[in-house]
Amino acid sequence: MAESSKPGLSNPHYAAARNIADTLRHAGYQAYLAGGCVRDLLLGLAPKDYDVATSATPDAVLALFPEKKALTVGAHFGVVLICEPKEGGIDSISTEVATFRHDGAYSDGRRPDAVRFSTDSREDVLRRDFTINGMLLDTTVYDRTNDVAQATLDRVGGRDDLAAGIVRAIGDPIQRFTEDKLRMLRAVRFAARLGFTIEPTTAAAIRTLASQITVVSPERIRDELTLILTEGGARRGFELLDQLGLLPHILPEVQKLHGVEQPPEYHPEGDVWIHTMLLLEKLSADASPTLAWGALLHDIGKPATFRAPDPSVPKDRIRFNGHVEVGVRIAEVILSRLHFSGDESEQIVALVKNHMRFGDVAHMREATLKRFLRLPHFDEHLALHRMDCLSSHADLGLYDYAKQRYESITPEEVRPRLLLTGRELIAEGYRPGPNFKKMLEAAEDAQLEGTVANVSDALTFIRKRFGAPSRA
16 A cells, blocks of 8 residues: 655645644644545545544634635535635635534435534544545644654554455444445445455445435436546446446446347457446546446447347348437436436437447548538547447457548538528528528538539539529
8 A cells, every 4th residue: 555645735735624624723623634535645646635524613613714715515514615715816725624423313315314513533433434434634743744644543444444455334334325325336436446345244235225226316326427437447336336236226227238149240249238348448537427428328229129130031140220229219318317417418319329320431421421520529439439449349440540530620621611501592592491401401511522612603503403493
């Protein structure tokens, strides 16, 4: 287990949290860095954010930082958000400060009905989710010694579990997951992201309670799944969701990919589940959420369209006729169920809808190719196609061709200023009507093909294709 280099004042997020902890301690309160930032520092990773846990009540915290923008983002749970402007005032650093607490009952399986503030840091740690997230860091010791391990307060065996690569619930795992069902997905995410195993009793508790994941809001499930997909361990994460019995309750459509055979001449890797897992394995830790979901759902229509070879037809093979169209409809249902935004849904559906078009890319008419290349975020379409190829036949010929055309063509070539609009057609004597759209699309195609270069040429083309305007 590597130790991090000392963040110090060169890390503005650490400095902000350390200064908050210093202020709280000087006022007579206990204050530590808590949770994920301590875990990451012990692993030698750069924390994404730093949280502070303190014995001070929310009112006391607010009173200590009158000059900063402090917000009670979770007054019921004792959470205050302190915002400190960065240099130049362009952005701000936000640090969560949470009061030590003991949670009451969780009647809805999502959040405690009531909390009791505490001055005992141990009591606060014991209500947290996993041992690797249950450690505290004393910044005064850390600044003095530059030793993360020496500065860490560990009352739950978190350091040993970090060293062993284990995700273990604090206390009784059934109780921890009964309190907040989302913790089951978080266990999977941490195991996938860090390459850890889930401790057997903790895993057994997840299997026992897996069906109860549906009490969690669609938004929270969506966000946790997105993190699993985009933190670098997507394949491991979805295999764990499957093994622990969570997948049928949150993404039954993905569960159905198991055992759906594919024609070996195109997919020597195996069934649709294996193929999809190979794609997820290729997602980098900085993959966009839309690309990640596109990779997961690109073949989601195959189980419903599977057709076995007809033994009476020579050399017939497995087919998935219409799987793209069916996949688009299934993806739309999933994305709606998980409350994705309109923009995100549109891009993910576009990835599903267009992923098979690369098969024709070398033979497309120039106009068709240019319309294809100007799809929004075409770089994601390229990335998905590359992963798709590498997860099956491994032939990147069409990918290389599309990539070369995409990178060499100018924006003006794929989306030129239109030579004809409705205004020019009306001026020429054509009456607005259902044919207008076809005429304008045909004129743009000719422009993209390079067969017309000016308005006069375009109008001549329209007269030849659609006839002269009626003078009646």
